[in-house]
Amino acid sequence: MSVELKRRKAVQEDSVAQYERMIEIREFEEQINGLFAAGLIRGTTHLCLGQEALAVGLASVLRPTDIVSATYRGHGIALALGLSPEAVLGEIMGKTIGCCGGVGGSMHLSNMDLGLLPTSAIIGGGMPIAAGAALSFQVRKTDDVAVAVFGDGAANIGAFHETLNLASIWNLPVVFICDNNVYGEYSRINITTPIEDLHMRADSYNMPHFSLDGMDIGVVQKGVTEAVNRARSGGGPTLIEAKTYRFAGHSRADQALYRPEGELEKWQKRDPIKLTEESLVASGALNAEKIAKIQSDMKATIEKVVATCQASPEPNLASMFQNIFTPAKVGR
């Protein structure tokens, strides 16, 4: 089994491993700004700080043969699904060790062994593609499912509505997960959208829907399991709205000064990492000492990942010309 599939298996089986993966994502994301400052990353990145429970909760419920489409805010989902931190950071640093050999960048992470389609940087872009993956499962009569993860902002773009309608009339095995982190770029949801409970929109498409607490990994697992089971057993699509909060700014340049006072602090009280810690301590799976060790070990691990990625070579000129078309072939 590949290292990456082993990483996936770990979060599917063990709640401490799930906690560790959340810590990995947190630690990983917190390194990014420093790497920009050090000139090791260029362009832009979109951090998922505060949204770790959704990423890991999802990964723990899905099979590697299920298909996931996600967005440019994808570091956490990629790590959760099992991509190695080297494959993700290497891609963000534009190095050959990256999952796309350095030509894709932070917004475009993928690994088909783990079911992750290249993440899209176009709002709504991944939604119809997930429906198409689900269509292939339906036609081939497998019991795999497709999952589309997208932001609250995507609920206002045509692709959202077209895809929900299509998935509903075709009864596709797809789960739509709207990660409602309250903001789309610099605009709070109330400025762009007349409702805040976005899952309600599925009513128009006669599709089952509900919202859940995206800060609590247990709640995420329960909700996603319900929708995934429905899809696997031929019951069709579901729209889940995960209520989360974007702890960081939209992208690198954004300090998020537009937030109402106290809003971030209110959500930080429900930091998904803290909630997971509390529940694992309560169940006896973790204690203060173990938590401290997990955190300091992870710091050291991520430091090593940074060093490994720094040492990885830059892509050569030939890699610019690769993977555009398949080599010519005649006939079937």
Added chain:
Amino acid sequence: MGTTTPMRFRQAIVSALADEMRADSTVMLFGEDVAEAEGPFKTSEGLLAEFGPLRIRDTPISEMGFTGAAVGAAIMGMKPVVEIMFMEFLGVALDQLVTEAAKMRYLSNGKLSVPMVVRASVGSGLGFGCQHSQTLENWVAATPGLKVVCPSDAQSAYSLMRASIQDPDPVMILEPRILYAERGEVDTSLSLPIGKARVLRKGIDITVVALGQMVNVARNAIEKSGLDVELIDLATVVPWDREGVLASVKKTGRLVVVEEAPKSGGWGSEIVAAATSELFSQLKGAPFRITTPDVPVPYSGVLEARFVPTADDVARQLIESFKSGTSPKSWWELEGLK
């Protein structure tokens, strides 16, 4: 000629929008984060404060909806300016611009006018990856009924914006993102008509035609080449300045086009074709194009820097072609790639 004011490219855009809005109460601006946040690239700084929320509006992420709303408002006599944050996002709104707006005059037997402007940031060089770095002129350039302009400095950003807003037909403005922070001098009394190329340097050896961020590259290349090159900033892709460009080629007998877009299907093909067929007997060398290779824009900084034409490579090709009269090999052909 009036006096000039130093300003950045993005400030020239703000100034032109503000000056048009002061002069004409039907001008309005909408797009994602253009009002409260004053634009993702700060190209609407101060506009909400001065003109208020009726005319300066934030939109949902609904490019098709708000581009189409601009078409309807324009038909009814408004002059809407729509901001598409990255040119790629026009993909989800293309119908409203190319198939609706551009056909209204034609389909109304000349009765309808659609005086709208769509602005989009374009281009590579900032490490945004292949879904946020294309120039994509060719998405819009083959659309009779739609004009397409592309500024290369603060002056043209200012003057072309004003001309585009004043134009009675739909105009697409491609704003090279990498230039937003660049400083320049702007004479606000200078008008640059749509459809007129700008001769930025007079010369007799070669005519170089460039667009957008390639204008700076071409200028640096000309300096390195030591040749007496005439540099033309095309400024308008549709309708391009056939008369101005061909007059220059007639004089120099040589034409080189520098483009920031894949070799296949670029706007420069049109120019090279026109010069070749119309001035064939007067040419001293083969007209040719310097472009990017036919590949998506690579993310890696090392690769992206090679992807776009560089001043060194353009200079090499100017010198080689001036000596031989033939069109030189591209850098990737020399590297044995593709």
